[in-house]
Amino acid sequence: MSPLIRIKPSMGPLDAFWHLANLFAPAWGLAALLAAAIKLVWWREVAALPWLRLWLWGGSGGTLACIAALAVLGRDGTMAGYGLLLLGVALPQWRLMLRR
16 A cells, blocks of 8 residues: 555544534524524514514524435435525424414
8 A cells, every 4th residue: 555545534523523513603603693584573462472482493403304315315415405494494484483
């Protein structure tokens, strides 16, 4: 074996953490933006609904949508995956608003 060929080590724990954090960051960021927009636009209708609850439900739905898109499509970053992410974030927050 040539001394110039080096085998890279596998992903370490810190690399794995950042890899997963970057996979789910769009879901939680979009959930935060949508929760803030809901609280700004429909502030009278959702006054009793805490922002944190909107964010947690939207982020959880977006996380599940990211996992589903990865399982069905086989990779991240497709337009269909982003569409599923948008539905995964919006539907739980919409459901919370309807309950009020």
